[in-house]
Amino acid sequence: MEITTIGLDLAKSVFQLHAVDANGDVVWRKKLRRTALLGALAKIPPCLVGIEACATSHYWAREISALGHQVRLMPPAYVKAYLRRQKNDAADAEAICEAVQRPMMRFVPVKSAERQAVLVLHRSRELLVRQRTMLINAIRGHCAEFGLIAAQGVRNVSELMKRVRLADQAVLPEMAKNAMILLAEQLETLDMQIQRLNRRLLVWHRQDQASQRLATIPGIGVISATALAASVTDPAQFRSGREFSASLGLVPRQNSSGGKDRLGRISKMGDRYLRKLLVVGATSVVRRARTADSAASNWVCGLLERKPTRLVTVAMANKTARIVWAVLARGEVYQAKALA
Structure with a gap:
């Protein structure tokens, strides 16, 4: 029987395979070690290979495609509906x-x-930013124990550390002072590493046309543009901007039945990192809306009169996601709508 x-x-070391023919009959079920997977698939005539979109899935998809097979990745949430009762590797492979x-x-x-x-640059930068935030919070908390405080903001931490270095023994004990200086040195190292990653992202941004087009959208900077351009490789997979926004979890969750529409909070499905970048960018747009003079700012101001600020921010992120899809799908730059 020919496998179709x-x-x-996928797993770390042992992979489970489930093969069927054109009639849907099971040809074989196998467990293969990581080192034997490509060799076994190379002996099989080209066929359709299904994989859940998870860690290492894109690597294996590229390697298996090089053997001549047609590889398709699927969201794990969509595969779960085809899982029968008990969950194990064999059942997972059959469901896939x-x-x-x-x-x-x-x-x-x-x-x-x-x-x-x-x-990878984005994930590394996000990790370093989280570590920087942890260090800043630690420095502020330790300094507050000795009556040394500073205004909010990353820039004010350097001023706080100047006061720490100049503090005498009566204000700040030497042991605590040395510990906080070590934290400050680590904070300076993180700042340099983050700036280095920012420069590398800027270099790639200047080389990628899609990223440059996305940067013309209000609320989309270099960080957001490069992340979106690298993540959305084929905008044609979405039929509309709403579908793209829904894939990022920026549309209301539905619980409708009997012809009655019940909409709740946003679903928060999809890529959490992209959703966060869009919401952060939308926050800046909403803050500038009262002083700007454009159709988008008028729309935001109209919402702010009726809705809470955070709700308007998420609505603006939803609108931005739809604009992102339009820019990518049409290959054009953003053109602001003129005021009536």
Whole structure:
């Protein structure tokens, strides 16, 4: 029997495969070690291979595609509906094999190594920013124990450390002073590393046309533009801007039944990092809305008169996500709507 479809359940060391023929009959179920996976797939005629979009999935998709197979990645949440009762590796592989054959299944485009490298820069920068925030909070908390405080903001921490270095023994004991100086030195190192990553992202931004087009949208800077350009490799997979916004979890969660529409808070599905960048960018747009003179600012001001600020910010992020899809799908730069 000729294999037509394979469901591949990824793992760290041992992978589970479920193969079927054109009639849907099971040809074999196998467990393979990581080192033996590509060799086994190379002996099989080209077929459809389904994989959940998870850690290492894009790497394996590129490697398996090089063997001549057609690889499709699927969101794990969509595959779960095809899982029968008990969960194990064999059942997961069978569910993947069943899901990849569905005509209405949504697939995740395979990212190239270059775009994954850009996302690695983003994840590394996000980690360093979190560590910087932790250090700043630690320095502020320790200084407050000795009556040394400063205004909010990253820039005011340097002024606080100047006061720490000049403090005498009566105000700040020597042991505490030495400990906080060590934290300040680590904070300076993190700042330099973050700036280094920012420069590398700026270099890639100047080389990528899609990222440059996205940067023309209000609320989208270099960080957001590079993250969106590297993540959204094929905007054609979404039929509209609303579908793209829904994939990022920026649309209301529905609980409708009996012809009655019940909408709740946003679903928060999809890429959390992209959603955070869009909300942060929308926050800056909302803050400038009262002093700006544009159609978008008028729309924001109208909402602010009726709705809370945070709700308006999320609505602006939803609107920005739809504009992002339009810019990517049409290959054009953003053009602000003229005032009536």
